[in-house]
Amino acid sequence: MKKTRFGLLAALALATALSLTACGSGDTGDTTDTGSDEPAGPVTLTMSGWSFQTTPEFQVLVDAFEADNSDVKIELKEYDANDYETLMLADIASGTATDIITIKQAKFTNQWVNQGALADISSVVSALPNNVSGAASYTVNGVNYGVPYRQDSWVLFYNKDLFDKAGIAYPDGSWTWDDYAAQAKALTQALSADGVKGAYEHSWQSTLQGFANAQSPGADVTNGADYTYLKPYYERVLDLQQSGAQETYGNITTNKLTYQGQFGKQSAAMMAMGSWYVATLIAQQASGDADSFAWGMAPAPQYDSSTTGTSKTPITFGDPTGLGLNPKLEGDKLAAAQRFLQFAASEEAGVALAQIGILSSVAADSVTQAYFAQAGIATDDLSQFAISTHDTRPENPPHAKIAAIQTALGEAHSAIMSESTPVDDALADATAKIKDELA
């Protein structure tokens, strides 16, 4: 009897302790305390980020901000890059999300707004200077939820050494996709002795659909009615794949080929890729992970000649990376966090980011200059034009069902590229699914 009572008591004690610690952690985890009772001192904010070892941009932004704002301290909280959204969801649901929430993928904006995880920051966004691009990607029902600090866009990388070897002229900014395809075949033929392919197109749906959605006249990925405009893009690429001018989708997926390896180790002479690859390529050439070769950037090939040539503005695509705020913020903390967001989309922050190879959402000469001052970067005129002049359309325009739309189109992409389903059938299937989703 005594033992039983002791056991019961122990169980009760344990249960009480557990519930107490649960409450306790809730209290300490509460990051939204306005600190009104605390003595005046620096305001401390938390901010989410990922893979700090390889993604120094968060620390750079924070350091640059804190240098001018000694009354604010920003603590970075690291998440795993691959599971960022899932981990954030856990923190959002438990009420322990950071004060400043980094929006890694624009297509998650809608979900987080649904979950009440992002505050309306329209006042901050409307005060941003005109040269900041990408804020539209974080707009849901006319309300702004994010400030873009980073804006990548897709360009054409090419290996100058391989072009020289093949005796083919470098891209000059005048290419349409048909020119690109013709050159890819010519390069493949000229470099066949070395087993080099003319082009590399990675297995992601964005490598094709991103361009088609941005460039095709009248195309709107969110309208759900008609995706036949993707067909000419697919037919061109399937032809390249079948003729051996680019690696097949099957080999890329089963052998887990990386685009860094394919371009960096000179297996392909050119590759359309996001501008984030610039920093990677420089780093890998310095470390020896990539071969040493001369390279350059050209504007992405265009739908037709109406947007080609350096006198025009080429159309490309890309999503921004942005910062949102926790709706629980108020008082001093809110004011400090808003100041930080404004700073992140400023020319000063843009220059700081450009120095580590990150393209800011701010278009300014000082930012471009800082970007091309990096050691190891291609500095020719066309590379500078490709990086500084473009009409970058959002890959994921704001829409309540954008993720579901992209999923259906992604299924069509793998079905077509693996050559298991004819283009028309796969696109019709995707269209039917998207219509259901939007109904």
Add this chain to the structure above:
Amino acid sequence: MTTATTTARPVRRRSRLRRRNTLLGLSFIAPNFIGFAVITLVPILILFYVAFTQWYAVGTPKWTGLANFRKLFLHDSTFIDALINTLYYTAAHLPLTLAASLGLAVLLNRKMRGMAFFRTAAFFPYVTSIVAIALVWNLMFSPDTGPINQLLRFIGLSDPPGWTVSSTWAMPAVIIVGTWREMGYYMLLFLAGLQTIPAQLYEAAQVDGASAWSRFWHITLPGLRPTTFFITVMLTIESMKVFDLVFVMTAGGPGTSTLVISQLIWRRAFEGEGEFGYASAIALVLFVICLGFTLVQFVINRRSEK
């Protein structure tokens, strides 16, 4: 309790003893049960409610009645694809794994030198990281450069399958890997079952001149019936909720050719719009299907027991 107060002393002492033993027993299972209740049981019970709501993992779920299910069965062809794929996987994976693991168990149920090595070898895939398995098998299945197709071409097949990059062959490829991975585990269960069959039965049959096949058919199989039943139930449920293997091998592609229900649940909840209500509705359907299969299996088992 009223009977306890009126009964004699020894009975009272016995009932006190029983209560004490019950409490002691409960305290032993408490740590496990509390964990199970908090992490598994309560969320499952909540799921039954959430399935009838619109909910984004935060805030109050909005009751929508049968709307999720109406959309699921009438306006979501991806769900129908996933349902068919899941049934396809189960229909092929279940008999294949059952046959392979039983065959292995019978083969390895002998007293022979090196038997421990072969048993370990057969079990090894089960304890290997599934990501590593998927990576290596993907390389082997590579349509142009993979060793499997090279072998098929060598033996004269001019047009070998595209495996994981063909919507026709991706599911067979996944089933092959799934069977290869799990047969070792179920082999162990069969081996344990084989130990329970009395050796005298085999000796008697041998004396009567029964062939190896008829010994297997008339002694081994009936003797293994409880084990086979257990494995069939477990395998059905495991196959219906397969996720990790498909996710890392093909991610559901090409197209939706290997998309299974579990992946669809995950996709709806964690990718994109965060529709936890809708994802819960799919999970509920999967639960009902699994429950249905298991009940049928129990009924069949009971009937054949009689």
